[in-house]
Structure formats: C-alpha cells, structure tokens
Amino acid sequence: MNVKRTKKPETRVDVRYLSSLGIKTYGADNLYPQTVRDIVESSPTGRTCVERRSTYIEGNGLFSQALSDCVCDTKGSTVDDVHHLCAEDMAYYDGxxxxxxxxxxxxxxxVAHVPFENCRLEEEDDDGVIGHVVVHPDWRGRKTRGGKAVKVGLETIEVFPVFNPSPEVVQSQIQAAGGIEFYKGQILYSTKAGRLTYPLPLVDVVLTDMSTDEGLSNVNNRNVRNNFLAAGMLVTKRGQSSGSDEEGSGSSDDGFTEEFEKLQGDTNSLNIMHAEIETDEDKPEFVPFKTNNYDKEFTATTASVTDNIYAAFNQETFGRLRKGSIGFTGELAADVKREYCEQVCKQQRMLSRAYRTIFSHWEPNAIPYTGAGDVAVEPLVKSIADHATPD
Known part of the structure; x- marks a missing residue:
C-alpha cells in the first residue's frame, strides 16, 4: 500500500504555546510526563521493566567514592543521591x-536534582533561542503547602536561566538579579531528544500495552474477589428441615435459611445457597452451579502484552528467564546482565557528561574532583575483560 493511503498516526506529544505562563506545553494538557508515570506505575510489567532500567542506568554509582559521598546542596543531599534520582528520571523520561x-x-x-516532570521550557524567542526553564512543584495543582493547594500561576512558578557556566554570563545574571543574595541559579535540562527539547521517552511506544496490563490485573482481581463461586444450591420444601439444631428437633438455623448468602469472592467460595419452595417435593434437591473462570479468556492477550513491554525495553531475555523458556544458570544470568549493561551505556554517558561539565566549574578544592574519570558511571555488572586475570 502506498504510504499516502495508510492511516495517519496521532501525534504522540502535542506541544502548544501557553501564553499565560510563556511556556511550551508538554502534551496538550501540559501533563504528559505525569500521565506517563501514572500509566507505568499502574502496570505491573511496565513498572518492573522501568525499575530494572533505572537500576542498570544508576549502576554502582560514580567511580569516585569520595566524590559520591560529598554533600552537594543545601538540603544535605550527596552526589550519589542526586545520581540515583537522575537515573530514575532517565529510566522514565529519557531526560x-x-x-x-x-x-x-x-x-x-x-547542585540539586529537579524532578524532570516539574520542568517546562520557555517559548523560543525571535532568534529561536530558549533562555529559561520554568519549574512548578505540581503542574496538576494538587500539591498543598500550609493546607492550601499550590495552584499553577505566575505567582507559583519559578523561572531559571538555562545552564551556562561561563563566569561572565553568571556574573551578568547575578547583577541583573540585584545581587548574589537574590540570584536563584540555573537549570541544566538534558534529554535524548537534544538540547532544550521535550523528549519522547522509550516507554511511550508501549503506553497502550501498559494500560492494557493494568486492565488485565483488574480482571484477574475481580475474577478472584468478585466471581460467583457458590458450590451449588440446596432446594427444599418450605418448612422442611435442612439441618438439625443442638436438640435434634430438626428446626432450621436462622443463619442457614437466609434467602441469599454472600457468595461472591475468594473468602466466600464454595458456599451452598439454600432456597425454600412452595411446591411439594419428596426430598431436598441439590443443584450444582457451573462457575465461570475468566483466567484463560485473556491468556493470549496477557502473553502478548507482556512480551511487547519487555521487547520495548530490550529486556526480552529477562522475560524469557521469567517464563522459564530458557535454562537458568548463574553464568547465563551474568551474561544477560552484562548484555543489558551495554543497552544503557548511552544514558550513563549523558549523565557523566552533565556531571563533568558541572564539577569542572566547581569552586576549587571544595570537592575531591580530579577529572572525567571520577564521574564515569560504574556498570552494575563488570565486563568479562574486567574480570580477566592480568598476565
């Protein structure tokens, strides 16, 4: 089929201009990253894959342990704390x-971590330059401070110049702010899509599958918790005993002769419903119930959705290990982990470049930074060459 005749896909991320705040929206409702996180965290498979990706991007931390242990902001966070949070943002948003x-x-x-979902980009000027990053603690406007919601508006956003460590630029910004005590600093905004560009994260391609994964979990839950799991129904003539009391009089127990029992869910499974009828019956009749179990109805869908999510994250081998479709040995597991370490090298290099740019302009002798090697991210599993015995 000619490409012109194919159905045109919808735009994944709508970017519009919000004149009231002077920003480019991230999604039509300006909540794209928030929605992404909600979908991922509602999907058992999706969250597992993203958390694994975050763990591998973080690796074993920076090569310099002395630098990792340094406190780097006014809140007492260490460089290692900042690295951990940045790795998580890279896993979710690729930025x-x-x-x-x-x-x-x-x-x-x-230097301090800023949640990626809190950042929005300023509209470009006439020269196509984006000069500021706008930050709000919750673009949904639900966050509270002092019992009051922090609504989104000019009075609640913070505007920061984009990162530029040139001393001349910084000093001119300090003067424009009215002095160092009024200067708020800069924001380094980095994504896989390029400088000062909203990224389309890796998870985007399987957001539909993750939403389906959540739905399948709901079906399984309701199948167990709310399905009609009665063993059967005991039918007797009205007044006929269905059991004996303690004195053997044959009178029915009030709790047993209730017209309807609570027969839904796992805790009430295999109960018997008792029903009294008016017609003359010679003996009680037991009518077995055929229950419907919906687990098998979605087996193919579950397998397809799970495979799609694992494939999107390049974690197919982890998925096969999980299902037991390939043998599991310590050596195989190590090979799988080493292979996935290579999958996240690009993200680790992005982090290292940012750290190198920042720490190379740090106040001299204030931290133990000696060079680019200090901020390289140590892989979670070392390569075979690293384990080789030297000659």
Whole structure:
C-alpha cells in the first residue's frame, strides 16, 4: 500500500504555546510526563521493566567514592543521591534536570536534582533561542503547602536561566538579579531528544500495552474477589428441615435459611445457597452451579502484552528467564546482565557528561574532583575483560 493511503498516526506529544505562563506545553494538557508515570506505575510489567532500567542506568554509582559521598546542596543531599534520582528520571523520561548555583566569582557551589516532570521550557524567542526553564512543584495543582493547594500561576512558578557556566554570563545574571543574595541559579535540562527539547521517552511506544496490563490485573482481581463461586444450591420444601439444631428437633438455623448468602469472592467460595419452595417435593434437591473462570479468556492477550513491554525495553531475555523458556544458570544470568549493561551505556554517558561539565566549574578544592574519570558511571555488572586475570 502506498504510504499516502495508510492511516495517519496521532501525534504522540502535542506541544502548544501557553501564553499565560510563556511556556511550551508538554502534551496538550501540559501533563504528559505525569500521565506517563501514572500509566507505568499502574502496570505491573511496565513498572518492573522501568525499575530494572533505572537500576542498570544508576549502576554502582560514580567511580569516585569520595566524590559520591560529598554533600552537594543545601538540603544535605550527596552526589550519589542526586545520581540515583537522575537515573530514575532517565529510566522514565529519557531526560533529567539539575539546578546549579554559584558564588559571586561565578563558581558552582551547589547542585540539586529537579524532578524532570516539574520542568517546562520557555517559548523560543525571535532568534529561536530558549533562555529559561520554568519549574512548578505540581503542574496538576494538587500539591498543598500550609493546607492550601499550590495552584499553577505566575505567582507559583519559578523561572531559571538555562545552564551556562561561563563566569561572565553568571556574573551578568547575578547583577541583573540585584545581587548574589537574590540570584536563584540555573537549570541544566538534558534529554535524548537534544538540547532544550521535550523528549519522547522509550516507554511511550508501549503506553497502550501498559494500560492494557493494568486492565488485565483488574480482571484477574475481580475474577478472584468478585466471581460467583457458590458450590451449588440446596432446594427444599418450605418448612422442611435442612439441618438439625443442638436438640435434634430438626428446626432450621436462622443463619442457614437466609434467602441469599454472600457468595461472591475468594473468602466466600464454595458456599451452598439454600432456597425454600412452595411446591411439594419428596426430598431436598441439590443443584450444582457451573462457575465461570475468566483466567484463560485473556491468556493470549496477557502473553502478548507482556512480551511487547519487555521487547520495548530490550529486556526480552529477562522475560524469557521469567517464563522459564530458557535454562537458568548463574553464568547465563551474568551474561544477560552484562548484555543489558551495554543497552544503557548511552544514558550513563549523558549523565557523566552533565556531571563533568558541572564539577569542572566547581569552586576549587571544595570537592575531591580530579577529572572525567571520577564521574564515569560504574556498570552494575563488570565486563568479562574486567574480570580477566592480568598476565
């Protein structure tokens, strides 16, 4: 079929201009990253894959343990804490944001993680330049402070210049702010899509599958918790005994002769319903019930959805290990982990480049930074060459 005749796909992320705040929206409702996280965290398979990706991107931390242990912001966070949060944002969004601040000399003195979903980009100027990143603690407007919701508006957003460590630029910004005590610093906004561009994260391609995965979990839950699981129904003539009391009089127990029992769910499964009738029956009749179990109805869908999610994250081998379709040995598991370490090398390099740019402009002698090797991310599983015995 000619490409012109194929059905046109919908735009994955609508970017519009929000004039009231001077920003480009991230999604038609400006809540694309928030929606992505909600969908991922509602999908058992999706969340497992994203958390594994985050773990591998984080690796064993930075190569310099001394640098990792340094406190790097006013809240007491260490470099390792910042790295952990950035790795999680990379796993979810393929992007991260860092806030940096300077001293009067234009030297960096602090770096802090900024949740990626809290950042929005300013509209381009006439020269196509984006000069600021706009931050709000909750673009949904649900977050509260002092018992009051932090609504989205000009009075609740913070506007930061984009990262530029040039001392001349920093000092001019300090002067424009009215002095170092009023200067709020800069935001380093980095994504796989390029500089100051909203990314289309890896998870986007399987958001539909993740939503289906959540629905399948709901069906399984309701099948167990709410399905009609009665063993059968005992039919007797009205007044005929269905059991004996303690004195053997044959009178019915009030609890047993209730017209309807609660017969739904796992805790009430295999109960017997008792029903009294008016017609003359010679003896009680037991009518067995055929219950419907919906587990098998969705077996193919469950397998397809799970496979699609694992494939999107390049974690097919983990999925096969989970299902037991390939043998499981310690050596095989190590090979699978080493292979996935290679899958996240690009994300680790993005983080390392950002750290190198920041720490190379840090206040001299304030932290134990000696060079680019300090901020390289150590893989979670070392390569075979790393384990080789030297000659």
């Amino acid at each position: 991260f944001a860092l806030h940096v601040n300077y001293n009067i000399l234009g030297q960096i003195v602090s």
